[in-house]
Amino acid sequence: MSTLHSQTGFALQLTDVTKSFGEISVMKGVNLAIKAGERHAVIGPNGAGKSTLFNLISGMFPVTSGDIALNGRSIVGLPPYQINRSGLARSFQITNIFPRLSVFENLRIGVLARHNVRFGLFQPVSRMRRINDEARAILAEVGLDARAADMAGDLTYSEQRALEIGMTLTTGADVILLDEPTAGMSREETAQAVELIRSVTEGKTLLMVEHDMSVVFSLCDRVSVLVYGNILATDTPKAISENREVQEAYLGEETAS
Template sequence: PYEINRMGLARSFQITNIFPKLSVFENLRCAVLWSLGYKYTFFKFLSGLKDANERADQLLEMIRLDKKRDILAMNLTYAEQRALEIGVTIAGGADVILLDEPTAGMSKSETSRFIHLIKEVTVGKTLLTVEHDMGVVFGLADKIAVVVYGEVIAFDTPEAVRANAKVQEAYLGSSVADSQAGGH
């Protein structure tokens, strides 16, 4: 996994994967340390690693958790923990970001804010997400692949996918065109 990460690919899991007993800042700094090539050692004081600390602080602002800097990660709300995980995911500067159900379990307002955050932190990167919430999919995607029973039935822009009769049939039971023409 670390070799894949160093080639420019990072992922976030569906189940939040952070260090609950470390502060928000410490979680980000851990990710930054590896991305900057630091190895763990007892002889270096982390507070003296200016580049790592500055990058962690930049990430804190980017994911809008700068006011929660010193709070233990386990004390964040679920949505804040997900934001922290996104921060950890992007800390290494990967060019390809994989997200698995990034908004699962969030309220509608949290999801809306999170879509905006994901868009912001993945500018200039390739984002691949597995997501069942179509609002999230259409809010994030430039291209959408629709898979039914392991087969790709559509790969196109959000507008084209939304109008695709095969997609409509797979997810709605019949196409909109059939419904409007008096079909089932």
């Protein structure tokens, strides 16, 4: 892992990141370097700390020690909104939308933030053409045009997941973190979601938590295996699935497919 010392070419770089909740240490010195433009998956057994890792990167929890750099600049200690403005957007494992706002409104909130009209008080939002056009474009991108005026809470589960992906695109971030975007989906829904993720992350850097190895294989350039707060290995999906250590620690019978 000597490449970690290089500052160039990495969209996201974690160096010796640790996290303890009281006595319990959940991250034990994680090193991870995500190249700009790559699609990278984090896999690992339940309780390995995948969501915690995302929460540390996105600023939801402070790290105990170590450094996290976004496009070469440290983001340790920044609040979530500043990390987002620095170019990182995330989705959540449990659907996290604005249930009582329209689907369109859900997307427009992020577009407004991107255009720095966060606290706009002197012009009706309906007249902001560029913002409405952009929100509408993302709406089309995630295939929810027909649902624009419906309340987000009324969408089907997979539609809500698509909306959630759309929301991560609204702020114009070039590093996208998706936390189990296909969890709980049927086979067809998963295939659709994979295509959606592939198209919307074109030219961006993607880091995703994923359980489904077929999704990882079809979507990702590299995979990191997180086991109890340690990165066990980082490699191509094929090499990872053939890695004996990984098989023992995690994949086990799942590799049979």
